[in-house]
Amino acid sequence: MNMFTNHRILFGTSFALFAFLTLVVAIMPAITNQKNNAPLPGTADLTADQLAGKQVFIANGCVACHTQQVRNVAMDKAWGERPGIAADYARITRTDFWRNTATLMGTERTGPDLSNVGIRQGSLAWNLVHLYQPRAVVSESIMPAYPWLFELKDQVAAGEIEVSIPSKFNPTNKKIVAKKEALQLVSYLQSLKQTELPEAPSFLYAEEEQEAKPGYSIQLPDGQQLYAKNCAPCHQTNGEGLPGAFPPLKGSSVVLGDDLELFVNIIMLGYDARPEYAVMNAVGLNNKLSAAEVTAIINHERNSWGNRAKPVDAEQVKNMMDFIKKTKTP
Amino acid sequence: MYLMATSSSIFSETGIILTLTLLCIPVVASALFLVNKAYRLLRLYLGKKELERINKQILGLGQDEIEALEQRKRELAFRLNFTELGSTRAVRDERGLIQTLEAPELRFIERKKKGVPRPAVPQDLSNLILWFIGSAVFWLVFGTTVGEYLGIKFSAPDLDAWSFLSFGRLRPVHTNAVFWGWASMAMLGLAHYVIPRVSNTALYSIKVGYWALGLCNLAVFSGSIALMAGINNGGGEYREYIWPIMALFGVGILLSLWNLLKTISKRTVQELYVSNWYIVSAMMFLLVIVFVAYWPTWQNGLGETIIQGYYMHQGVGMWFMLFNLGLMYYFLPQQLNKPIYSYSLGVLAFWSQILFYTLIGTHHFIFSAIPWWLQTIAIIGSVGMIIPVIAGTTNFLLTFKGAWNKLYSSYTLPFYLVGILFYFTGSFQGTAEAFRFTNLLWHFTDFTVAHSHLTMYGIITFMLWGFIYTLVPRLTGREAKQATIGAHFWFALLGLLIYTIPLMYGSTLRGLMWIENKPFLESVTLMAPYWLWRAIGGTLMWISHLLFAYNFYCMVRKKEELHRPSTPAEILDIRAKLLHLKTNHHEHVH
Numbered sequence: 001m002n003m004f005t006n007h008r009i010l011f012g013t014s015f016a017l018f019a020f021l022t023l024v025v026a027i028m029p030a031i032t033n034q035k036n037n038a039p040l041p042g043t044a045d046l047t048a049d050q051l052a053g054k055q056v057f058i059a060n061g062c063v064a065c066h067t068q069q070v071r072n073v074a075m076d077k078a079w080g081e082r083p084g085i086a087a088d089y090a091r092i093t094r095t096d097f098w099r100n101t102a103t104l105m106g107t108e109r110t111g112p113d114l115s116n117v118g119i120r121q122g123s124l125a126w127n128l129v130h131l132y133q134p135r136a137v138v139s140e141s142i143m144p145a146y147p148w149l150f151e152l153k154d155q156v157a158a159g160e161i162e163v164s165i166p167s168k169f170n171p172t173n174k175k176i177v178a179k180k181e182a183l184q185l186v187s188y189l190q191s192l193k194q195t196e197l198p199e200a201p202s203f204l205y206a207e208e209e210q211e212a213k214p215g216y217s218i219q220l221p222d223g224q225q226l227y228a229k230n231c232a233p234c235h236q237t238n239g240e241g242l243p244g245a246f247p248p249l250k251g252s253s254v255v256l257g258d259d260l261e262l263f264v265n266i267i268m269l270g271y272d273a274r275p276e277y278a279v280m281n282a283v284g285l286n287n288k289l290s291a292a293e294v295t296a297i298i299n300h301e302r303n304s305w306g307n308r309a310k311p312v313d314a315e316q317v318k319n320m321m322d323f324i325k326k327t328k329t330p
Numbered sequence: 331m332y333l334m335a336t337s338s339s340i341f342s343e344t345g346i347i348l349t350l351t352l353l354c355i356p357v358v359a360s361a362l363f364l365v366n367k368a369y370r371l372l373r374l375y376l377g378k379k380e381l382e383r384i385n386k387q388i389l390g391l392g393q394d395e396i397e398a399l400e401q402r403k404r405e406l407a408f409r410l411n412f413t414e415l416g417s418t419r420a421v422r423d424e425r426g427l428i429q430t431l432e433a434p435e436l437r438f439i440e441r442k443k444k445g446v447p448r449p450a451v452p453q454d455l456s457n458l459i460l461w462f463i464g465s466a467v468f469w470l471v472f473g474t475t476v477g478e479y480l481g482i483k484f485s486a487p488d489l490d491a492w493s494f495l496s497f498g499r500l501r502p503v504h505t506n507a508v509f510w511g512w513a514s515m516a517m518l519g520l521a522h523y524v525i526p527r528v529s530n531t532a533l534y535s536i537k538v539g540y541w542a543l544g545l546c547n548l549a550v551f552s553g554s555i556a557l558m559a560g561i562n563n564g565g566g567e568y569r570e571y572i573w574p575i576m577a578l579f580g581v582g583i584l585l586s587l588w589n590l591l592k593t594i595s596k597r598t599v600q601e602l603y604v605s606n607w608y609i610v611s612a613m614m615f616l617l618v619i620v621f622v623a624y625w626p627t628w629q630n631g632l633g634e635t636i637i638q639g640y641y642m643h644q645g646v647g648m649w650f651m652l653f654n655l656g657l658m659y660y661f662l663p664q665q666l667n668k669p670i671y672s673y674s675l676g677v678l679a680f681w682s683q684i685l686f687y688t689l690i691g692t693h694h695f696i697f698s699a700i701p702w703w704l705q706t707i708a709i710i711g712s713v714g715m716i717i718p719v720i721a722g723t724t725n726f727l728l729t730f731k732g733a734w735n736k737l738y739s740s741y742t743l744p745f746y747l748v749g750i751l752f753y754f755t756g757s758f759q760g761t762a763e764a765f766r767f768t769n770l771l772w773h774f775t776d777f778t779v780a781h782s783h784l785t786m787y788g789i790i791t792f793m794l795w796g797f798i799y800t801l802v803p804r805l806t807g808r809e810a811k812q813a814t815i816g817a818h819f820w821f822a823l824l825g826l827l828i829y830t831i832p833l834m835y836g837s838t839l840r841g842l843m844w845i846e847n848k849p850f851l852e853s854v855t856l857m858a859p860y861w862l863w864r865a866i867g868g869t870l871m872w873i874s875h876l877l878f879a880y881n882f883y884c885m886v887r888k889k890e891e892l893h894r895p896s897t898p899a900e901i902l903d904i905r906a907k908l909l910h911l912k913t914n915h916h917e918h919v920h
Contacts, residue, residue: 005600007591007610014611014684015618018648021688022618026640029704034633059560061498061570071697073770075845084699086632093630095564098572100624101634102564107694109774112850135488140855142487144496204697205770228849 053188462519469511608656825870
């Protein structure tokens with residue numbers, strides 16, 4: 001046969017087969033996808049600062065450990081309200097002539113997914129501390145520290161943002177000031193939010209929701225886990241917070257007191273009444289915590305780290321939250 | 331299918347069963363290797379013990395026994411004086427039949443076969459090949475030093491705080507250096523030997539070969555610097571070099587391809603040996619892949635992801651795997667001194683590999699936002715890969731049939747065998763990982779990292795070592811010490827198993843934790859011991875690379891040694907040369 005003796009025919013055939021398959025499974029789907037793809041209504045391009053922050057994200061290879069994709073499987077619910085769809089990435093185009101498109105979907109989740117991190121963890125103060133030294137806020141973290149995004153100064157000038165870090169992580173006695181790049185990176189992270197869809201595709205392999213039967217009290221979820229997920233990054237697992245950044249909950253008058261309305265309000269809408277601490281975001285509202293979940297968190301906080309106070313009632317919390325929702329729904 | 335994943339039921343999942351079974355293969359094989367080795371050492375030890383016992387007996391001999399022995403010794407010592415039948419004239423050996431035989435020396439380590447001298451390779455080609463392999467060795471040591479450092483960072487994240495050495499920047503330095511620096515350059519060097527050899531002709535152009543070598547080295551060098559400086563292409567794995575840098579590499583491959591095709595077209599044999607099929611196709615396909623993935627004016631939105639899946643997997647399967655299979659079809663039969671078991675199986679594996687492998691790229695993005703039909707095709711293609719993998723493995727193992735005894739007397743063949751076993755295990759494991767359930771469990775965990783080491787290291791790197799230990803002594807005439815080659819082999823194999831198995835186990839637990847919706851941080855603390863094991867295994871692998879580099883040095887260094895003339899030919903030759911020099915000198919003086 002010719003193919004075994006004529007190298008032109010042989011190599012020509014194998015090249016043609018490969019090129020044809022490439023066309024069908026790679027080039028054509030890619031072109032179709034980039035043509036029939038419009039961004040979701042209500043979204044906007046990144047601002048100049050956010051874009052610069054994305055460049056910092058790319059340059060430091062953050063994608064090595066952080067994905068930006070919510071798969072349509074139930075286990076990914078932790079990372080977003082709904083599965084990601086192609087339109088979510090439609091605004092991302094080639095970085096420039098020299099560098100390719102950065103959808104930053106990633107393939108490794110050594111650290112958390114970031115698709116919705118702007119909602120989950122939007123606090124500027126927390127993000128700056130975390131970038132300067134992750135272990136200052138999450139002692140188990142193995143994320144690299146990024147001190148080159150900050151500078152050490154004797155004096156903080158007007159308009160500059162100082163990062164308060166426990167002295168263990170800042171032995172120099174100087175002030176740690178965020179550089180432009182750090183602020184840009186945080187503003188990029190804050191921009192990572194899933195857009196709400198009226199009819200979102202559902203997750204696969206979901207467990208059936210347990211509906212509370214009438215006449216029974218609401219089944220409370222695990223408060224410790226919810227606390228670990230929603231509160232511990234700032235207030236710490238030991239409830240002691242970080243001096244100068246996040247207040248302690250251990251022995252806190254709000255946690256142990258009887259003003260339940262204030263407590264629920266802080267969890268749902270955030271807090272900015274104490275100048276010695278950083279601003280707290282609307283953690284509850286952003287993460288869409290349910291009344292049962294908020295109750296579980298409150299009861300966990302009221303009865304941990306030496307705190308002793310009466311558990312609160314889920315019905316009461318629900319009433320307050322209904323009121324908050326009515327007044328605060330955007 | 332409704333899936334409720336709990337820790338008790340995962341062992342009934344096909345993908346899991348398949349993976350566990352597959353993992354047993356290299357584990358059992360290395361256990362067998364070890365047992366055999368231990369058995370031989372034990373026999374040696376027992377032999378020595380027996381000798382001691384005998385010595386004791388000898389010491390305790392009685393007077394009459396000694397006398398009897400001495401009597402017998404005298405009797406046995408009787409010798410003819412060799413003049414009984416002949417004369418006292420000098421012996422003439424006109425046909426050179428009588429030669430001195432060397433007495434075998436006692437050795438503690440089993441002596442393996444030496445390389446057999448082959449027809450000489452032209453010096454200029456030999457130098458080119460050695461430069462390619464030498465560069466590859468350098469990038470292996472460099473790339474895995476970086477990898478080792480990265481592995482340690484999982485356990486000690488505050489090791490340094492210099493931007494150039496931060497994890498996210500160094501990770502692609504490691505992967506790209508071992509991909510394009512180590513494996514690719516070693517493959518190119520070996521191809522520059524194999525293609526002229528099976529074409530029975532000389533390489534078309536040595537000069538073009540050096541150009542290709544220079545461009546590839548330049549690409550990896552500048553790419554590594556750029557990545558550390560924070561200049562990258564946007565995050566797709568193995569596509570981190572920006573296109574102007576990757577273009578250098580592409581041109582290097584293009585030049586090599588042209589050079590080798592020219593060589594093939596002036597071949598002096600009619601047929602195209604199957605190695606040619608694999609090697610030339612691999613080079614053509616790499617150029618297609620790089621061209622498609624790097625063309626700088628497209629891939630907006632998810633287009634990037636679809637091309638990324640295609641690119642990263644074709645890079646692995648169509649470049650590294652295809653190329654190495656081609657080399658294996660040359661070196662394995664040659665090492666076993668028998669033809670490949672079945673030429674047709676090699677041809678079947680070739681076409682089915684192209685057909686199925688090209689389809690599977692997007693299996694890295696299962697459940698993501700890319701089209702569902704594309705994901706399904708990728709899974710089907712992954713299952714189809716069973717055909718070429720089984721065809722290839724069967725072919726190689728059946729070539730071994732009847733020659734297994736050679737395994738124990740060769741220091742190169744163990745590398746081949748490990749490569750072949752991991753070819754089966756690693757590739758099949760890839761199939762198992764593409765199933766939708768196993769994907770739920772393992773995707774995004776370090777299981778993928780373990781898998782890529784089982785394949786890129788277990789298959790590609792072990793095969794390349796086998797080929798290099800086979801080829802380099804042929805070019806230089808010098809072999810490395812068998813003890814250090816053995817140490818290299820064992821450090822690498824045990825290191826790989828210690829690296830991958832705990833990592834896969836820990837990743838499975840981590841995946842289960844995610845499915846159960848536990849807080850993410852718990853899954854980080856869970857991994858800590860497995861990351862430590864990974865660093866330990868990685869250290870062993872890294873040590874083995876230092877040994878390999880030393881062995882390579884031993885094989886290529888020019889030995890400065892005083893050579894005392896011993897054979898009559900040498901003595902006379904030297905005498906003639908000396909006399910000639912002397913007369914020349916005299917003439918010059920006068």
